[in-house]
Amino acid sequence: MTIHAANFRELRLDRLCRDFGSHNAVKDVSLTIGKGEFIALLGPSGCGKSTTLNLIAGLLPATGGGIWLDDRRIDPLRPEERGFGMVFQNYALFPHMNVRKNIGFGLKMRGVARAEIDRRVDEAAALVRLQSQVEKLPGQLSGGQQQRVAIARAIVVEPPLVLMDEPLSNLDAKLRLEMRAEIRRIHNALGATTIYVTHDQEEALSLADRIVVMRDGAVRQVGTPEDLFARPEHLDVAEFMGFRNKVAGTVAAVSGDEVTVTIGDASLRGRLREPVSVGAPCWVAIRPEDLHMAASGQGGLEAEAVSTEFRGREFVGFARMADGTDLSFMAADRIEPGAKVALAAEPDRVLVFGGGR
Incomplete structure (x- = not known):
């Protein structure tokens, strides 16, 4: 394979900002990304992750800070001058061009010779496993195939960075799983550097080398999937990483x-x-899969069962405490609504944060 990612050492975001009037969409984001890394920008809608990606791509101008590719400052450059590959949520393919022409469009705009375009398009199509589809129009392809075309178009120009903005959100669950594996395979095959925007924590955990969790335009925590899954540093990060039970207590x-x-x-x-200090209010965060029915005499959080869902191997129970706090937990059997339950978790699975009410 001769298609490969362009060489560089690192991309550096230095106190990057973007304001829309009085609204601070991105606030002092600083991050260093090394060659070959797969970085996921993760957070809820409106947290600034797509805006950050668009600032890197050059689709939006920064209102503060800078972006550096090695020793070269690139934020003043136009998108085409940065040379990054971009994969959009809605594919953004030309409907009147066949797959071959869509993939080769960027090379044609760069004035690459026809023979070289054909060679690299064939190689990119093979990499995304679409060799037999290159003469078809986008409308004749499935959603997953269209997204593969978009990926091939992004990588065929051999960019230093591939930027992906929620590329799987329009696909069904089965296709999302398949494309997740394909995206990571392509990343590894190219030796590429990928920045990937998602609101799906499972997607981020499965794909990324490091995850950047954002909230209200700011970076809340950066770490490996293992770090963020087990050791979130803030309550909002814990909630986003699956600690869906949040209970107010006193230290x-x-x-x-x-x-x-x-x-x-x-x-x-x-x-x-x-x-925290003794006597202070706090928050307790527990994953549903770690909260279970307490054995007799072991105490636990007292609640009233609301409903139970069968999930194949197990039951997921939903209960409500006397103060109205909702809890999700695992159960061995179906529990009747209205039944009294006591719920507990192992200490290592219970995270305590400051605050509370």
Whole structure:
């Protein structure tokens, strides 16, 4: 294979900002990305992740800070001068051009010789497994195939960076899983550097070398998927990484990173993630898969069952505490609505953050 990613050492975002009037869409984002990394920008809608990607691509001008590719400042450059590959959510293919012409469009605009275009298009089509589809129009392809064309078009120009803006959100669940594996395979085959925007934490965990969690235009935490999954540094990061049970409590005791929290008449032991003091309000965060029915006499959070869903191998229960707090938990059997339940989790699976009510 001769298609490969253009060589560089690092991309650096230095206090990057973007304002829309009085609204700060991106606030002082600083990040260094090395060659060959797969970076996921993760967060809820409106957190600034797509705006950050568009600033890198040059589709939006920055209102503060700078972007550097090695020792070259690139934020003043137009998108075509940066030479990055872009894969959009809606594919953005030319409907009147066949697959071959869509893939080769960027090379044609660069004035590459016809024979070289044909060679590189054939290679890119093979890389995304579309060799037999190159004479078809986009409308004759499935959604997954169209997204493969968009990826081939982005990589055929051998960019230093491939930028992907929620490329799988228009696909069904089965295709998303298939394309996830394909995107990572292509990334590895090219030795590429990829920046990938998503609101799906499972997608980010499965694809990325590092995840950048954003909220309100700012970076909240950067780390490996393993770090963010097990050791979120803030409550909002924990919630986004799957700690969907959030319960207000009061700190009863602290010893190192071990903490005991009082919640109503119950107490839970957990791991401290932010500084707290005894007697202070706090938040307890627990994943649904870590919260389960407590054995008799072991205490736990008291709640009333609302419903149960069968998920194939197990049941997922939904319950409500006396103060109205909703809980999701795992159960061995179906639980009747209205039944009283006590729910507990292992201390290492209980994260405690400052705040609460």
